[in-house]
Amino acid sequence: MSLVLRHRPELIDIKPDENGWVDVPEFIGKVKTKIPEFNTELMNVVVDQNNKKRFAYNEDLTKIRASQGHSIKVDLGYQPAIPPEFLFHGTVEKYLDNIKSEGIRKMNRHHVHLSKDRETAITVGERRGKPVILKIKAKEMLENGAEFFVSENGVWLTEIVLPGYILFPK
Secondary structure: OOHHHOOOOOHOOOOOOOOOEHHHHHHHHHHHHOOOOHHHHHHHHHHHHOOOOOEEOOOOOOOOEEEOOOOOOOOOOOOHHHHOEEEEEEEEEEHHHHHHOOOEEEEEEEEEEEOOOOHHHHHHHHHHOOOOEEEEHHHHHHHOOOOOOEEEOOOEEEOOOOHHEEOOOO
């Protein structure tokens, strides 16, 4: 579901609307062409039990979308939000030199993803190896004009984190 809803909808020949929503019956039908056992119940399990809450239904449960992390163009309709003083970013050592010189960039995503707590950042960093946790001076970034948003699943989003706003571990 992540691959299709966040990055490659053409794999099952669907077209998300400008906000990333796709029609639930159409989505299920198209996925069934690749995974015959896929059905509403299985999709509900994925939506409800995904530990990162990556997916959301609209209010009347007729549409589904990924909550954040898209590489395709979508407008998720997020409103600017005021972050806590510090946010966190989980990474691994091999990226530290680039981050020290260029900051944290969104790469092929719409935003840089940040966490409100160290524990979540550890989980994110562990996906690629031994995690390194960076502390981000979010309040200072906001005071200097950066915009922040919060996804439906609690991920903090911003355009870029410049090196001067990053507290690196000693």
